[in-house]
Amino acid sequence: MQRRSLLRAAGAATALAATPFVRAQGSLKPFKFNLGWKIEATAAGFLLAHQRGYYKDAGLDVAIDTGNGSAAAISLVGSGAYDCASADLATMVEFNVNNPSAGLRAVAIQYDLNPNAILVRKGGPIARPSDLAGKTILGQPFNASRKLFPAFAKAQGFDPSGVKWENVTPDIGDTRFVKGDFDAAAYFYFTGLLNLKARGMGPEMITMFRFSDYGMKSYGNGLVANAKSMENAAAMTAFVKATTRGWIDVIADVRAGAAAVKAREPLANEEIEFERLQLVVDGSMKTAETRANGWGAATPARLQATIDETVGAFGLKSSPAVADIWTDRFLPSATDRKLKA
DSSP states (O other), X not given: OHHHHHHHHHHHHHHHHHSTTOOOTTOOEEEEEEOSSOSSGGGHHHHHHHHTTHHHHTTEEEEEEOOSOHHHHHHHHHHTSOSEEEEEHHHHHHHHHHSTTOXXXXXXXXXXXXXXXXXXXXXXXXXXXGGGTTOEEEOOTTOHHHHTHHHHHHHHTOOGGGOEEXXXXXXXXXXXXXXXXXXXXXXXXXXXXXXXXXXXXOGGGEEEEEGGGTTOOOOOXXXXXXXXXXXXXXXXXXXXXXXXXXXXXXXXXXXXXXXHHHHHOTTSOHXXXXXXXXXHIIIIISOHHHHHHOTBOOOHHHHHHHHHHHHHHHTOSOOOOGGGTXXXXXXXXXXXXXXXX
């Protein structure tokens, strides 16, 4: 009898686990989200939404975890370990092409303008992007700016094959770049500028080649979800709407976003994260397209450009359709997406 009871309990637990996103009356539905990176300014909108109870108000118990880059976050979403993650769309396109059954899609755009960049010393031998040909650049193999560099080079009309890449851990690499060991460094601009400033190289000493300023039209990070998590439209819609609300609040009040980062990570330097967040908001979020279409929205032309630039840069074996990488069915209304500032 005890064995039958245990079997019935196990069967009930299995059935419950297999039921996607069922919310019991009066309870909060668990939802697992991966930031794709550590607790810093890039997490502000999610953390503020959590702090202000937007997820709870939407009926969700959202767990926000740190990550180790877009590739790792996308793999975790693809495996079902997480329902959604903030991740680079180019990396998601690559993952879907290499894993045709994955079915990952972006359900909202986080960075309207791509934050990938190459940083060089101001007044040095590299005055324009084409001067990077044949130079030595700091950038790890998983680095999105390194992976998209061929598309950037193509847009600037030079051959990227002669570039020598240095795979050095970011902390050591930053110090060595400041010392002059490398000609350039590949970063998200808001990461690079703050990392180098902390090591004595201020923005006034740097020339920055942002890919979005030099012909590339790809989106940056988006909210990437798997097929199973998208089966429950109510839960995913609630998550995207609450997240949108959080980021709109941050764009309107960057100081509140930095405070939310500090509240989650007491060791964070709030002033540095405030400065970083201002760079994120002004440089990648508060754009003409975001003002026109609202936070999280995408256009077919920019999505197609994201696919084309990724396929060309990564040398992918096939090119997915826009519908294979994006859905807008979880976005809130245009009114709810509208920026306040």
